[in-house]
Amino acid sequence: MTEILVQSGIEGAVPSAAGRVVDHPAWPVLKDAVEDIRPWQSADGSIDFEADGAPAKGIAELAVDRVISAVEEISPLLPHDAAYHRALVADLRRWAETGFQVPDFLDSLLAFQPAAHREDGLQHLVVFPMYTQNGNPDRNLEAVVLRMVWPDWLADLERTRYDNPLFCGITFEDFTAGYDTNSAVLFPETIAVREAPERFSWGGIFCDREAARFRRVTEAAVDLLGLELPDDIREMVGDQDRCQQAFVLWDMVHDRTHSHGDLPFDPFMIKQRQPFWMYGLEELRCDLTAFKEAVKLEAEGVPQARDVQYAVLFDRMFRFPVTGDRVKNYDGLGGQLLFAYLHKHDVVRWTDNRLRIDWERAPQVTNQLCGEIEDLYRAGIDRPKLVHWFAAYDLVSSYLAPHPGSRWAKGPDALDTSLPPRKLVDEVLPDEFPLSMFYEALSKKLKHVIASTKGITATSGAEKAAA
Template identity: 55%
Template sequence: MAPLLTPDAHAQAMSSMPRVLVDEAHQQAYSIDIEIAATMNPVAPADNSYAAAAAALRHRGFNVTARREGLITAQVLATADVFVLVHPSESVWEKTTGIGSPRLNADELSAIGEWVRAGGGLVVIAEHEQDKYGNNLNELLAQFGVTVVHTTVVDPISNHNGVAAWAKPQVTTPGEGITAGVHHTVVYRAGTLAFGADVNHRVILQSSPTAEPAGAPLAAVVNAGEGRVVVFADSDLFSDDSISDGDHARLFTNVIAWAAGSDAARSEASAAPARILPPAWHDLKSVVTELREKQNADGSLDTDIHDATAVTALVEQMIASIEQLAPLFPHDAAYLTELVVDLRRWVDSGFAVPDFLSSLMLFHPEENRRDGVEHLVVFPMYTQNGNLARVFEAVWIGTCWPDWIRQIEENGYANAAFAPITFIDFTAGYDTHSAVLFPETVATSSTPKFTWGGIFCDREAARFRKVTLQAAEILKLDLPADAELLLRDQRLAQETYVLWDLVHDRTHSRGDLPFDPFMIKQRMPYWLYALEELRCDLNTFVEMTAFEREGIPHATMVKYAILFDRLFRFPITGDRKRNYDGLGGQIIFAHLHRAEVVRWTNNTLLIDWDRLDACVGELAQRVNELYRE
């Protein structure tokens, strides 16, 4: 089976993910290039290679590059979200890259410190007997209150293959948070860590009670200013010959994701540049706001109350603004031309119940699914989960359709009616909970044939991030590092929602279908539609497992989004009555809780991430069987 994405499209999908820069210009004892490692150690290149670790990161979507020349400067660090320093050493002790000095100079130390405190993520992987290698990692780490202690942990009881120096440490919170999916590790001659009195740190690996020294920190994470620091006192556990031992690969990807997940770093990564819209738009928005306040709920306007001449002048101002803006939207020329006709037809009707079917039939955002394409949308319409009156709204929207999404849609996930859109600006009807733009919301003389549906992925993503972060804090849920990364990054969350909606929406017409063939359009009875929406989400969740195997980074994020939206946002937010999405969320919670995948104990929510996929898959199977039987 051909891959879903071409290499270029896969690279584009990865562009939303963090950039990881690995330093190899300070006589490191490892390289992420196996060929370079082979020149360092021809007999056993795996001993000096982090190629498998880099591959694990790339499979999860991270952009990993190596830096093999020059000094570390602010400009160098600006190209990365995470900077990785692995075991610099004098060549008398280790086979090294042979590039540069193992010691960072004063300017490099300062640049790294300032970058971290401003929001950067630093990963330092040191060694046992740290002082002998001729590097000054401890001078770097002193800025963050951490010291790698010159020692070697031995454990005669809890060790690997009977070697006391190959100790098996304890994972302090196995399976949770930064160690989600991590239960077993081995260190191969590790040092220990020490911390200053006021250092905001968390130990993630510690030596066992039978070790010497016992209960000593071997790996930890530190919050430093706006940034994050990860420190390990052993480098062998992530080398090619050891990364498959225990849960080392998962631990490595977890700590990189955590280091990349600071608020400052992700806010900067996903921030959109400021946009200045033309005066004609502000004129249009102003006049629409004035006009909609005069309309009745059905869109008509009472000329016994409002002066017809003044209202006609408002409509002409609308038309003038639309015509000024029209050249910015050449792909919508037919629609915008007919929109003017419909507006004047409404004036000629004496401001009766509006009928904008003619212009609506010429508006086709699904035919212009190119990333960044924009549309001017003006209709008398209600906004779903927002303003129920069919009054005028003006919305300037963009299209979120990166090439990697297009390729997925073309390679087996066809959804021709799907139009993922974003807000650029809008009138009051969209200053609500509404996150959709559907043709059936427009005031028309007859119901139009459904040919497209617009989903505002930016609003969906923003609400999801806000609610989930707050829910996790209230419920004391220790989020996996990559889930936290998703919740800190608006761009990543938006693209995640596009992929989710693409696969979810097509599922409505795939497989054994609902009991009532008219139910989807009516969304009634609400409990039955809850089951249908749940079916589509569960099958999307299962489908993402195949996407994960292809290394599509958003696949794991879609699974988090489905889980958290169903558990948190849908049941408790918004003002919908008979909330079918919330009911579906309660079904997921009940199923996971009964299987003890989700536990709500002592006001703390715990999730067994290792069993989650299988349990959700079981529920999907049961719902699909219910549809058939």
């Protein structure tokens, strides 16, 4: 643990001796070529040359040639990605040679193995046809230059306590339009391939975007709500590097938790056809597990641990409930539940138009909610699926008021339980647990701030703050 205490920052990440990829003259050429190709593509990534505005096939081929040439020029800067870049060039050529049909980049996906080289500051040039989660739903060609975040203190925690060999903490260097959005992840599941691999071998989360977004929204919410912060937490919110450290630790433990504990399930839970409060509870369980572990790590003297706790609390309570639309918004639901639980247990109070937090009791009561969700999961092992869903509904509705028109709120007698459970998901209202009056008011005041975080990075956030 001494090693962890000595190592305390992400700022140790430095450009490689070969120089920054984004400073190479081929990078803007590559980026421009990708931006030329993207508008020509259909939702599935193919190019329909009969569509309005489509280029001649030869024009598309020349654009792909520009991408290939740029990748080959940049690749010597990144010898650790040489095999991936060779496969990428082959996939790009095959896509063009087969008439720009639905792209298949499985070979290059399998060759890209960033988790095998988790070295702090290591750069990667990534080009794939993909959708960007919480960003662009279409499988357009995207290019992104990123840098690995893997300081010694984090590597030691992963090796000794939170084994997560697939997790990659990353930051942006530059990107094409699909990432000029709210997307803060790079996941292999989003890439266009002919068939899904047997297993995925990495997953990346951009801690710089998460930190910059968190800081802007939290600063606005604290000001609006008149919340008085302890000095160390105020300093953390004002410090991009500290927030990045908090988020990369939070993300690593959160990501790991999906496959640990009772009833673990796939993070891409939407495929499992469950009511959205089940997704909300799972995401909240993973966040509160990270919170619980951070409480332990703080007691052991890990510098980033206290910051993780307040990053979880503030992001969950201030940003999540009022971000996105109200159609089965499971992240929003988890934030509402956390706030309501802390409010019911008198940890947060909204009086005289000011928010007050009992900082001493916050860790204990937040861990208590984590325990209630864990108890729900543990008991769920012995329940049929539908019974488990109702038990989860009861937990949520103990703290959040359901929509008055909800059939689920009326209990099993209001539903046709002879149907398969997945059919009963259709009876869930788009906004089963509407915003409280507190959050309705907060949403109106924070809406423009949240909108302003689209495409934010550590650099862009600092530039806007200075302006």
